[in-house]
Amino acid sequence: MNPLHAESIVIDGLIISKWNRPVFEDMRRGGLTAANCTVSVWDDFKSTVHNIAEMKAHIRANADLLTLVRTTDDIRRAKREGKTGIILGFQNAHAFEDHLGHIEAFADLGVRVVQLCYNTQNLIGTGCYERDGGLSGYGHEVIAEMNRVGIMVDLSHVGARTSEEAILASKKPVTYSHCLPAGLKEHPRNKSDEQLKFIADRGGFIGVTMFPPFLKRGIESTVDDYVEALDYVINLVGEDCVGVGTDHTQGYGQDFFDHITHDKGRGRRLTNFGTVLNPEGIRTIGEMPNLTDAMERAGWKPERIVKVIGGNWLRVFGEVWGA
Template sequence: MSTLHQDAIIIDGLIISKWNREVFEDMKKGGLTAANCTVSVWDDFKSTVHNIAQMKGMIRANSDLLTLVRSTADIEQAKKDGKTGIILGFQNAHAFEDHLGYVEAFADMGVRVVQLCYNTQNLIGTGCYERDGGLSGYGREVIGEMNRVGIMVDLSHVGAKTSEEAILESKKPVTYSHCLPAGLKEHPRNKSDEQLRFIADHGGFIGVTMFPPFLKRGTDATVDDYVEALDYVINLVGEDCVGVGTDHTQGYGQDFFDHITHDKGRGRRLTNFGTVQNPLGIRTIGEMPNLTAAMERAGWPANKITKVMGRNWLRVFAEVWGA
């Protein structure tokens, strides 16, 4: 691990791995300061509360490695303590159900990032795999409430029209926490140059993923292809509003991918990822230092590396979460 990686604040904008001691040890090995960890996808309110309780239990049981993040001060403290800060995040606002009050309830539990839709339609808007009807009236209220209580709006799996309306509706920065540019590969989950510029022009943030089905070279990709994708986005929008959102699915098998790629986890098939194998050099969370090394190989200056590897996320989280 280079001194640069060791000293930097390293933030992963999205991990949906199978939470256990092994994954947490890998976070430590990878030098991760904090990560937005998914605790809800197709889950309703009650199941999500259960998932949060379970995750908090794990944080306590693994307190030598982990700490719960409620503020950016917690992230900086995690760095000082040599721990990984767990940011509770949802990949679907389905857990809010039809009750605006649940937004604040989840904020009180520590939830800090919520993606509005996961691939399909919900009460708020439309996902990226079906005809996009835009943001609902209730969706506008949800965004207002998320702004008020300090939960970041994530639009990674959200349809283009719903995303555009959400970007305009939000008074605080929103994010594509884990996306790739359509300019390198056409895919319903990838964002066009126009979409990437639009979110950046409105003060939003882009986390670039390395999920192989969305990468130009798919399962043949290496960590250098991932750096190329990061640079593609940076060349469009500048280096201040770009970060890392790996979308690590470590520890999961085919059952998991079947669950997340069917509507509501059990309905029609929305997409087929085929073989999921992360880029060579960054197949596991523990290999995160290889990403910093690849950035150095690509000739990135130290300042650009530390911004993209974590400083940028830290700044935008502070804008959304408040002091």
Template structure:
């Protein structure tokens, strides 16, 4: 068996067009579990429908998938040769102004919620607006997420709001999918200081390969992705770093138009341009190439296993509980 097929492989963020071809590619890529986005701009009822639809897809594709509520479910997915689906949000918009919805979502299986998606909401500010920091309601949201075992994600959140959220949380928080601004200046990338700040406080960093944020953009290869992961490891060590690909497999221009406009329909926040994943890992099925690139870079098997999934597994257990 290869190192990749032996390892637990956890993708900290996937927002692909979830259907049978993507699920088959997850199996081909040896993905043990993935944080799959079921809410971005949707309100409470629309998000409930998205969760119901994802659960229907898990049942319809039960030969390939299982629902993840606990870290034991991730281990079971590995044993069964399936991909565990972690329900996650990329925005807390669906919470609206009702703290009790957080426990409701937890009971439905939601395990990761990003506080903001690029812009201001009731909790705080995203990375594309002037950042006023975490609101008092936001502090209540974090406390409730800590209580019910939902991980706080700060990937698209502004710097001030992120700092205050890291300090407010009693459990580890994460950037589920980010890149270092030390390799490329971009509003979505995190400075060395931000990366050290979250790591020093027990937080977690999932590294993305989304091309607009990579140093060489659409010219990047899987080696560039490994370079970015290595850059962050050199800053914070290899115990709090993992992968969060941000795969958008199966989607086209209309989807990115929706993502990049405020609330999905108002002002344009950013223009990604051409989306072309790094050569060698353009599809989920090519995930074994990432492990091979880590091996070519001279990484130890222990480090590779940590980054592929063991680190995520540990921090999820800290947040989700037994």
């Protein structure tokens, strides 16, 4: 393994893989210190509690590989112990339902990152595949409560107007945990230069994804194309507010993508990804050290690499989660 990768804290801002022992083993193979792991998308409150219980059972059953993350100290401890820290995250606030009290309940269970909307409208605001009505009154209350209990606001799949209003409403840094620049490829899920600057200028954070439908060269992409996308965002907003958010979907088949691309998991089709094939060189989580190699090939200084592969995420998580 690349020596710099091996000694660094490596954080992935978004993974939505099929949670099982082979994936957890690959996390260790890839030198992953921590990852924001999706446990809810279209799930309601009760189903999400079940998903969290299931993930905690995985953590107990694979205690040689995994540990639960509630604080940034837990991430540092995971590094010392040679484990991967599991950060519980949602890709939709649907599980909050219409009850603000559910937010603190989820925080108590260990949830630390929640995306406000997944592609379409909910009680909080609008996703990126619909006409955007902006942040609702309830949405303002949700953000204030997430700030209070230390859950990071994620806006990756959220519409432009709702995102802008959420960035302005939040007293703590918010994130696009997994996005790509529209400057390299026009796509409803990609963010314009203006959007990227807007979040960065207000203390927010950008996790750059490598999900092939959003990359310039699609399934022809390589790990070097991914570094190009990271470079593009860094050149726009600076290297201190950019990190990695791969959006690995390891272990899932076509059924998963059919579910995830239909509104509410069962409604109309919102998008068709076609073939999903991650960039050559980083097709699996276990190949993460190749990303550090590619950054070195691109002439990145070690200080920048250490920040982008994990140091920046660690800092911003600390700002949101508190002590």
